[in-house]
Ligand SMILES: Cc1cc2nc3c(=O)[nH]c(=O)nc-3n(C[C@H](O)[C@H](O)[C@H](O)COP(=O)(O)OP(=O)(O)OC[C@H]3O[C@@H](n4cnc5c(N)ncnc54)[C@H](O)[C@@H]3O)c2cc1C
Ligand SMILES: Cc1cc2nc3c(=O)[nH]c(=O)nc-3n(C[C@H](O)[C@H](O)[C@H](O)COP(=O)(O)OP(=O)(O)OC[C@H]3O[C@@H](n4cnc5c(N)ncnc54)[C@H](O)[C@@H]3O)c2cc1C
Ligand code: SF4
């Protein structure tokens with residue numbers, strides 16, 4: 089292979105655009121085995137692997153890529169699973185351009201190795217062939233309760249079941265998976281992938297109790313009274329921020345959470361086969377710039393509306409959503425209005441939204457996140473027609489559990505305070521994922537889960553408990 | 554799974570169901586509700602917990618058939634299963650000794666004041682309840698309420714039983730007749746709660762209503778249940794459902810309840826035409 093060819097990155101297969109905009113089928117079809125081999129061969133196997141430092145869970149990237157090169161996919165998945173319990177998920181949804189691939193040495197010189205897609209490939213093979221990724225030790229006599237079945241909770245469950253703990257996961261909703269089932273849409277993360285990951289855990293002995301809202305259906309105190317030795321809180325951020333501008337309670341204005349729960353979890357797009365309704369307009373405006381905003385916009389596209397616009401307060405370059413999804417959204421016809429803020433929502437005589445008043449922003453000084461701060465330009469107001477508005481302007485800490493445990497130390501925004509081992513201020517209670525840092529990423533939640541599981545194990549195995 | 558242990562039709566379109574749900578039976582308090590799904594492709598709907606039996610591990614729900622999901626639920630029989638029931642949700646009502654309390658229930662709201670009546674009586678209040686319905690045949694739970702309350706006043710829109718008129722008018726009359734009432738709790742359709750609130754505002758009586766916005770998760774996650782209370786946005790599922798009636802914005806609540814009216818009607822009609830799934 090010539091050097092030139094070697095520097096070219098493999099491109100994944102994509103579902104044709106026409107098919108995408110009328111179905112919820114997965115868009116990125118991943119690599120073929122051929123492509124995997126080529127892409128893996130581009131890795132330089134750096135002794136000092138920068139890529140690993142870019143991965144919040146420290147996946148042993150060069151090592152697993154090396155196993156792929158040797159054709160040993162089983163070994164590859166084992167290496168990945170040492171630090172990442174949901175590789176078929178992360179291989180699809182990680183913000184690679186901000187994480188591992190950003191740090192890859194080839195990235196600095198041009199085009200990084202497609203680490204995420206390699207990870208996804210081996211993870212999918214493992215799921216398809218039903219490879220057991222780990223063996224479980226005999227029951228060690230200790231019981232752990234996990235609250236919340238998002239990536240953080242599932243990771244803790246997986247790590248502890250391996251070590252011989254009895255693990256019960258309590259989930260408030262009727263389906264386990266957290267944001268993986270109620271947020272991220274099918275076309276980006278097929279629900280059968282999540283179901284299979286969860287099934288693997290259940291087959292290993294993890295007990296999942298759905299319809300259990302901890303704090304309400306069972307209190308923290310009662311969990312300990314039932315004989316659990318430790319509790320992990322992976323309850324997610326999961327409370328929508330509602331914009332405080334006039335007209336925000338008009339009909340047709342949804343929080344992204346409501347919109348995604350209706351469509352992704354309750355499958356409103358199959359109404360009336362599925363019972364949950366959703367009222368699609370003709371012109372949809374999504375406010376925000378993160379994954380939630382882009383996902384909402386792309387769901388709307390698939391519902392056959394006339395036009396979908398995203399209104400974001402900073403510039404497109406500053407949008408926190410995955411680059412790939414912004415690209416795909418563009419291909420699917422989503423328009424992005426950058427540097428604008430909503431000022432007011434205007435309704436018709438039935439109190440249903442018909443247009444949004446926006447104001448243009450200008451970028452000013454750079455803040456601590458390294459981005460320019462947008463400031464409204466006075467008098468630049470304008471109107472955009474829209475009969476459906478989706479607010480995707482962020483998440484707050486959900487209080488359904490924390491409001492029931494006043495002793496638990498929270499920061500001023502309501503997130504649980506933990507130490508470097510993920511311990512909370514309460515004895516034998518750990519926490520991780522979005523509920524300790526605000527909405528973040530799947531792999532950070534997994535990383536937290538790993539840390540917490542190790543600490544729980546250390547604590548429960550020491551003699552004093 | 555949650556098995557239906559008993560099912561009784563109270564009047565046309567209103568059913569009482571006793572359902573096995575051990576952990577909810579154990580921990581529920583008056584004012585709390587459950588979110589249930591009849592089957593896996595169903596909608597999630599909130600219903601108030603009217604009673605619970607720790608020994609039998611059951612809860613009692615009383616609901617009115619107004620649309621697809623409640624109709625589907627009503628079509629289920631003893632021995633059948635409900636796919637999902639989660640709870641108890643919401644903040645329990647504030648049960649304390651107020652003195653003389655008036656509980657107002659419009660329509661199926663009569664069921665929702667039952668646990669309030671029992672608890673408020675237990676802590677030593679003088680409990681009056683005022684229940685209303687369109688006509689005498691639609692009245693429910695009058696005898697049950699009588700067993701917990703010191704007085705039960707009944708109203709019908711057509712005058713076929715008791716006072717002819719709305720519950721808010723009956724309340725207004727009582728106050729004007731010189732009843733000293735220290736606390737009012739009202740549950741029912743929004744216009745009824747709004748009317749009650751207007752009466753008690755005039756007389757400066759502390760009034761709490763159980764807000765009934767559309768809900769999905771019931772855990773503070775989706776934001777659909779938002780209501781405006783004293784100018785602030787609150788989520789009824791975790792901050793309520795009980796709110797100070799004099800601070801609650803009833804008009805926004807009412808207009809937001811109508812969001813899905815077209816779809817709901819279609820789903821209901823389709824369901825009644827062919828009871829095709831469930
Ligand atoms: C639309 C959307 C798109 C996203 N896209 C990406 C992406 O592309 N890449 C990426 O890395 N990240 C993405 N994220 C962020 C990512 O999904 C989250 O950071 C991650 O899921 C957090 O995991 P978690 O385990 O902390 O909590 P969650 O996934 O939020 O799960 C928490 C679970 O706990 C349950 N729960 C809450 N309270 C209780 C209680 N009291 N009792 C029982 N159960 C309870 C909830 O019902 C929920 O199921 C996205 C998020 C959204 C909303
Ligand atoms: C906290 C809470 C407790 C409740 N407790 C009870 C109860 O104990 N018994 C009972 O019969 N009902 C109760 N409700 C109302 C009940 O949830 C609705 O009647 C139910 O969701 C209707 O579902 P559906 O699919 O049958 O009808 P839909 O097709 O969803 O609605 C049909 C009609 O009912 C109206 N409607 C929809 N949701 C509500 C609502 N939340 N409140 C009032 N009207 C609504 C719609 O505007 C529409 O006109 C409660 C609601 C809340 C929020
Ligand atoms: S930095 Fe890039 S090239 Fe180097 S080992 Fe990691 S993936 Fe391979």
Ligand code: SF4
Pocket residue numbers: 142143144145146147149172178179182183184187188189203204207531
């Ligand atoms: S887990 Fe995510 S960040 Fe880590 S290597 Fe895999 S794709 Fe990259």
Ligand code: FES
Pocket residue numbers: 767768769770771772773774775776777778779788789790791
């Ligand atoms: S029902 Fe979803 S936040 Fe209240």
